[in-house]
Amino acid sequence: MIHTDAISNKGVTQIGLGINLEKEGRPVDYLYTDIYKKLEERIKGMSVGEKLPSERTMVQEYGVSRNVLREALVLLGDRGLIEIRPGKGSYVTDKQKARFAKHFESILEEDRHSQMQVLEVREVLELAMFEKAALNADSDDIDAMEKIYEQMEKNLSEKTGYGNLDLKLHMQIAKATHNDIFPILVHTLYESSGQRIMLMEDMFPDSMKSIHRDHLGIIEAIKRRDVKSVRKVGKRHFDVDRYMLLSMNELEENPILTVITENPIDNDLISEFLKIKGVNRVSIY
Numbered sequence: 001m002i003h004t005d006a007i008s009n010k011g012v013t014q015i016g017l018g019i020n021l022e023k024e025g026r027p028v029d030y031l032y033t034d035i036y037k038k039l040e041e042r043i044k045g046m047s048v049g050e051k052l053p054s055e056r057t058m059v060q061e062y063g064v065s066r067n068v069l070r071e072a073l074v075l076l077g078d079r080g081l082i083e084i085r086p087g088k089g090s091y092v093t094d095k096q097k098a099r100f101a102k103h104f105e106s107i108l109e110e111d112r113h114s115q116m117q118v119l120e121v122r123e124v125l126e127l128a129m130f131e132k133a134a135l136n137a138d139s140d141d142i143d144a145m146e147k148i149y150e151q152m153e154k155n156l157s158e159k160t161g162y163g164n165l166d167l168k169l170h171m172q173i174a175k176a177t178h179n180d181i182f183p184i185l186v187h188t189l190y191e192s193s194g195q196r197i198m199l200m201e202d203m204f205p206d207s208m209k210s211i212h213r214d215h216l217g218i219i220e221a222i223k224r225r226d227v228k229s230v231r232k233v234g235k236r237h238f239d240v241d242r243y244m245l246l247s248m249n250e251l252e253e254n255p256i257l258t259v260i261t262e263n264p265i266d267n268d269l270i271s272e273f274l275k276i277k278g279v280n281r282v283s284i285y
Contacts, residue, residue, distance in 0.1 A: 032071035033191075035062055039072055043081050043092055052082065052090040078171060078183040119245055122189050123238040126170065129186070130230045132177040134222045141176035145219045148172055156212050169215060176222065204244045211240055 039052075052058070055073075059066050073090055076082045082090045133141070152165045167190050174182035214237040221230035 032068045035072040046092045130234045134230045136178045137176035
């Protein structure tokens with residue numbers, strides 16, 4: 001983790017490293033993940049076919065909003081742990097798919113797997129997924145994608161919570177393949193890189209706009225059932241992801257101290273900045 005204390009000096013109004021991983025005060029993108037994990041543990045002690053408590057009961061028990069609880073329940077459903085029956089409740093299902101997801105998670109938790117390796121696997125998987133969705137998506141799938149995109153449009157302009165919606169869109173595309181394995185794989189891969197997705201929103205605003213345009217292009221290509229176009233847009237989408245990831249790796253290895261000031265800074269002060277542990281580049285604005 002890269003950070004430094006703020007420094008006050010003559011003529012310097014703000015000093016900080018090029019990236020700040022602390023994100024103090026920022027809304028957590030994956031707010032429902034904690035509830036998901038608690039419910040996952042709970043389900044381990046339940047039998048197949050057993051019903052979970054009502055949403056009202058669980059909202060009170062876990063102290064979260066109904067929306068957060070529902071996000072967690074949807075994820076449990078996507079991963080094969082429960083079946084959500086509208087108007088009836090949520091029931092524990094056959095845990096074979098859940099065991100598969102857990103095994104896959106355990107592989108990704110090993111430190112030897114780099115974020116670039118995860119991105120490479122995501123690219124191969126999701127390009128095939130986009131094509132499958134273009135062939136299999138129905139009108140309900142398209143409507144769901146477009147609703148998520150509308151919310152993404154709002155959140156991108158407000159610079160809040162885009163990463164969570166990014167995951168939701170990719171999960172919806174995975175569901176549109178009508179192959180139960182895609183959602184399991186997509187979520188597990190996303191979960192391993194979620195923190196970086198959140199950081200990219202602040203670090204690369206122009207690239208995030210490009211990513212956002214590609215999301216629309218992917219939806220439109222799926223809607224037209226245009227397999228060739230959806231692969232082309234998807235490839236561009238991952239090219240931008242790769243650029244951002246490489247840039248983040250470079251910043252972590254060679255952090256930049258950014259100085260924002262209205263007054264000139266002399267070489268002696270710059271030399272002092274370079275004495276800060278871990279800093280070997282200074283950028284003046």
